[in-house]
Amino acid sequence: MRIDAVHATPGYAGFFFDDQRAIKRGARQDGFTYDGEPVTDGFDEIRQAGETLIVDVELEDGSVHRGDCAAVQYSGAGGRDPLFRAEAYAPVVEGPVAEELVGRDASDFLAIAELLEELQIEGTRLHTAIRYGVSQALLAAAAHDSGTTQTDVLADELETEPATGPVPxxxxxxxxxxxxxxxxxxxxxxxxxxxxxxxxxxxxxxxxxxxxxxxxxxxxxxxxxxxxxxxxxxxxxxxxxxxxxxxxxxxxxxxxxxxxxxxxxxxxxxxxxxxxxxxxxxxxxxxxxxxxxxxxxxxxxxxxxxxxxxxxxxxxxxxxxxxxxxxxxxxxxxxxxxxxxxxxxxxxxxxxxxxxxxxxxxxxxxxxxxxxxxxxxxxxxxxxxxxxxxxxxxxxxxxxxxxxxxxxxxxxxxxxxxxxxxxxx
Structure with a gap:
């Protein structure tokens, strides 16, 4: 089934972004926040609200399948990608990313997801959060297209035998x-x-x-x-x-x-x-x-x-x-x-x-x-x-x-x- 459209909406994540380097350097906790100046690039405060970019992939049958772009609490630390700002990245998802996805067959989950891994915008790979969220929406779309679970889609693509009980x-x-x-x-x-x-x-x-x-x-x-x-x-x-x-x-x-x-x-x-x-x-x-x-x-x-x-x-x-x-x-x-x-x-x-x-x-x-x-x-x-x-x-x-x-x-x-x-x- 063909992908018809891709939409992106900024939203909130389930916790906060924290400047780990500032905390390790001794920033004093003040209630739920921290006193002091951030030291990691991109942070305005040592602790600030977590953000997500909600991605909707729409198929030709009118169904909509969701993934959420998310980044870790300690963004920018330990070699990770920089702080993720949803508003800044929404045009990337609705622009270059959508251009790559629209018209592709939703059943080709792994091929499309791998394409996103290699996609570059002005010589730079997509932020990990974008690849993460868009691929979730693609996985959900592939499961809908095949009439099965996301577990089965992944197991088929990765050639695995799924667990028969909940993972600990x-x-x-x-x-x-x-x-x-x-x-x-x-x-x-x-x-x-x-x-x-x-x-x-x-x-x-x-x-x-x-x-x-x-x-x-x-x-x-x-x-x-x-x-x-x-x-x-x-x-x-x-x-x-x-x-x-x-x-x-x-x-x-x-x-x-x-x-x-x-x-x-x-x-x-x-x-x-x-x-x-x-x-x-x-x-x-x-x-x-x-x-x-x-x-x-x-x-x-x-x-x-x-x-x-x-x-x-x-x-x-x-x-x-x-x-x-x-x-x-x-x-x-x-x-x-x-x-x-x-x-x-x-x-x-x-x-x-x-x-x-x-x-x-x-x-x-x-x-x-x-x-x-x-x-x-x-x-x-x-x-x-x-x-x-x-x-x-x-x-x-x-x-x-x-x-x-x-x-x-x-x-x-x-x-x-x-x-x-x-x-x-």
Whole structure:
């Protein structure tokens, strides 16, 4: 079915853009905002409203299919594309992008999505947020055209066997790391709580605050979790472990600290995201390889998760090839087209690295649902509950999208099996 039109409407995302460099340099929190001047290009304030560009792809039958352009909370940091301003990019989507799409067959999802990856405007590739949002709309249009689910479209294009049950959801607490964690325990969330440990105050000068928090997680999980609950703790420290045990980063001290974290989390597994941020991709990979070797040598069973400097599909490949992480975050808006996230998850197959299909609190319900289909199509190790930092809404959106898709696929399979039996009779 032919694409007839492409429309773009500026809107709001599910959270905020934050100047990570300014926060790491000690910007003081003032209520929900921060005092001080931004230091990352494009920011007017250290914290400002998240934006999205709503993309509508209209097909010749009059149906309209939506995707939302979104960028991560910490835009412009760690090698990512600059701050995304929806008003500035709307003419790009309705102009050069629409010119490339109109008249194409909606069923050619992968070919069109790859075209967008290579498209350049005045010598510059499209912002990752544009590739992300437009590809979501194209995926929805392809599913409509084929009369199937987005999961099935992706599975066919990526040559995968979809998951038969919901992929484990990773809950994100934001700064409400106690109250939101308790909500997660009550709902039996499999991976939690993220924690947002992005300052010395939150981790402690010697890491003591985080250790106490992990001990609390164990205690409350056993008090509030459902029968048989076996959570996996996942803490994002935004490089702060490297900060307090350095600079320069001291591997031996970090290994000792990880051993303490493992003991605090027992009997549950724990994984630490972004243990250090050394300033560029090559050095980050080297530091994480060195840390994993140190952990293995000391028989410390804490998994390391790659985030900073692991943004593009190429970055994911390099982290995986180097064995730099037990888990690699596929940060969906940073990879551009949504199919790229699926390809990145697939790249982890057959390696020692598990794929965490992540993203950001600063997305929308539309992009979150699209990512749920990527998770199912590729059977990722875990998928982020998003958008927002309230937890409940994002968990509902992602978990329910997976459940309704699985239920639909099971119904369709039962009908197909019944038709085969009838035909045989």
């Amino acid at each position: 959801v990773f809950g994100q607490s934001g700064d409400a790391r106690y109250g939101n964690a308790e909500k997660m325990f009550i709902k039996g969330v499999p991976v939690l709580p993220h924690g947002l440990i992005n300052s010395v105050e939150k981790i402690g000068p010697d890491g003591e605050v985080l250790l106490e928090y992990v001990e609390w997680l164990v205690e409350r999980s056993e008090e509030l979790g459902p029968e048989g609950y076996d959570p996996r703790f996942h803490i994002d420290v935004y490089g702060m472990i490297g900060e307090i045990f350095g600079p320069p980063y001291d591997r031996d001290e970090v290994v000792d600290y990880f051993e303490a974290l493992e003991e605090a989390a027992a009997p549950y597994p724990i994984q630490i995201e972004g243990p250090m941020d050394v300033g560029d991709r090559a050095d980050q990979i080297a530091a994480m390889v060195e840390l994993r070797e140190g952990l293995e040598g000391a028989d410390v069973g804490v998994d390391v998760v790659a985030d900073e400097w692991c943004n593009t599909f190429k970055d994911v490949r390099e982290f995986v090839d180097a064995g730099a992480a037990d888990v690699v975050q596929v940060k969906t808006p940073d990879l551009g087209g949504i199919h790229r996230s699926g390809q990145a998850v697939r790249y982890c197959e057959g390696t020692d690295t598990r794929a965490y299909l992540g993203g950001t609190c600063n997305e929308t319900e539309t992009s979150a649902r699209a990512c749920a289909h990527v998770a199912l199509a590729t059977d990722a190790a875990q998928v982020l509950a998003k958008p927002g930092m309230g937890f409940d809404e994002g968990y509902m959106i992602v978990e329910n999208e997976m459940r309704r898709t699985i239920a639909r696929r099971e119904r369709e399979q039962r009908l197909a099996n019944a038709d085969e039996v009838t035909a045989d009779d």
